[in-house]
Amino acid sequence: MFVLGIDPGLSCCGYGAVRRAGGGLQAISGGVVRTDTALELPDRLELLHRELRGLVAELSPDAVAVERVLFQTNARTAMAVGQAAGVALLAAAEAGCPVAQYSANEVKMAVVGFGGATKEQVQRMVRAVLGLAEPPRPPDVADALALAICHLGAGALRRRLAAVVGDRDVRPPLAPARVAQGRR
Amino acid sequence: MFVLGIDPGLSCCGYGAVRRAGGGLQAISGGVVRTDTALELPDRLELLHRELRGLVAELSPDAVAVERVLFQTNARTAMAVGQAAGVALLAAAEAGCPVAQYSANEVKMAVVGFGGATKEQVQRMVRAVLGLAEPPRPPDVADALALAICHLGAGALRRRLAAVVGDRDVRPPLAPARVAQGRR
Numbered sequence: 001m002f003v004l005g006i007d008p009g010l011s012c013c014g015y016g017a018v019r020r021a022g023g024g025l026q027a028i029s030g031g032v033v034r035t036d037t038a039l040e041l042p043d044r045l046e047l048l049h050r051e052l053r054g055l056v057a058e059l060s061p062d063a064v065a066v067e068r069v070l071f072q073t074n075a076r077t078a079m080a081v082g083q084a085a086g087v088a089l090l091a092a093a094e095a096g097c098p099v100a101q102y103s104a105n106e107v108k109m110a111v112v113g114f115g116g117a118t119k120e121q122v123q124r125m126v127r128a129v130l131g132l133a134e135p136p137r138p139p140d141v142a143d144a145l146a147l148a149i150c151h152l153g154a155g156a157l158r159r160r161l162a163a164v165v166g167d168r169d170v171r172p173p174l175a176p177a178r179v180a181q182g183r184r
Numbered sequence: 185m186f187v188l189g190i191d192p193g194l195s196c197c198g199y200g201a202v203r204r205a206g207g208g209l210q211a212i213s214g215g216v217v218r219t220d221t222a223l224e225l226p227d228r229l230e231l232l233h234r235e236l237r238g239l240v241a242e243l244s245p246d247a248v249a250v251e252r253v254l255f256q257t258n259a260r261t262a263m264a265v266g267q268a269a270g271v272a273l274l275a276a277a278e279a280g281c282p283v284a285q286y287s288a289n290e291v292k293m294a295v296v297g298f299g300g301a302t303k304e305q306v307q308r309m310v311r312a313v314l315g316l317a318e319p320p321r322p323p324d325v326a327d328a329l330a331l332a333i334c335h336l337g338a339g340a341l342r343r344r345l346a347a348v349v350g351d352r353d354v355r356p357p358l359a360p361a362r363v364a365q366g367r368r
Contacts (some may be wrong), residue, residue, distance in 0.1 A: 018316055041273060042273040042276055043277050045273050071262075078255075078263075082267055083269070086266070086270045086271060086272075087271075087274060090229045094233075099224070124232065156274070
């Protein structure tokens with residue numbers, strides 16, 4: 001099972017591909033698609049669409065997980081992010097790829113264990129779960145990887161991790177050292 | 185000058201093509217693209233994208249005018265409409281077609297003369313300006329035609345219409361009979 005997570009954004013759209021390998025999860029690739037803010041909106045959407053379509057074709061994931069955009073305080077940003085999400089959903093559908101959407105809270109719940117987790121806690125848990133030497137940067141990549149982990153059923157994974165490092169250590173609030181230690 | 189107006193929507197997306205012909209404006213085509221609410225969002229976006237891309241390729245307009253989606257009370261609807269607008273912008277950009285966005289208020293201002301115009305007033309004015317026997321239906325088509333008229337510079341048109349039927353008659357509130365008379 002190989003899942004491509006997409007953290008939608010117009011200026012910076014994160015992506016991260018995660019494979020279930022043996023008893024764990026493995027990060028296959030991750031990065032961001034940026035579109036120049038000097039470009040017009042239609043051209044930015046076209047660029048993003050082209051890049052994401054290429055990415056889906058190249059990676060050929062079994063599923064794509066896209067963050068469900070809810071309304072934020074900044075209406076202008078929310079709409080741009082929503083349109084970027086729409087383009088991501090479109091790229092997946094064009095490739096005939098199953099798509100799932102998760103809200104940020106659902107991802108946090110699945111990856112960290114509670115919906116109110118901070119961005120840093122998500123990054124640390126992504127790093128721990130995937131056994132990465134460094135937290136993925138920019139944070140958009142970590143968010144995309146978290147989406148993929150969420151789709152792959154992070155609940156089961158957290159239980160497995162808890163069996164190794166002790167339940168206390170994979171429950172929020174997460175100290176980064178502990179989690180890193182948990183991966184050794 | 186030939187403009188395709190698109191009134192974005194996921195369930196019902198209106199389109200209307202208007203050409204400047206001689207001293208007036210002529211409706212070339214209009215209709216709606218509907219996507220089944222039983223389909224998943226990615227599939228609906230793909231269907232809409234395919235239809236709009238086909239429409240732009242078929243009509244080959246000089247420009248595409250898309251309504252700029254602002255936030256409404258129903259957040260869920262606004263996001264779906266925004267994503268439909270994003271797909272419309274994308275389809276235009278893919279065809280290398282210049283795109284303009286206008287808010288509903290800008291369209292009303294351009295077509296009826298004031299931003300607070302009702303949907304009915306827009307419909308009547310669209311009918312009058314384009315010399316149509318009946319108001320375009322569903323209303324999404326009238327809104328799309330209004331977007332095209334707005335892009336074609338309805339201000340100049342309204343002045344021309346005023347010269348024929350009298351300024352009083354093209355100012356809101358518009359009685360439909362009067363406007364129809366103005367087109368004879």
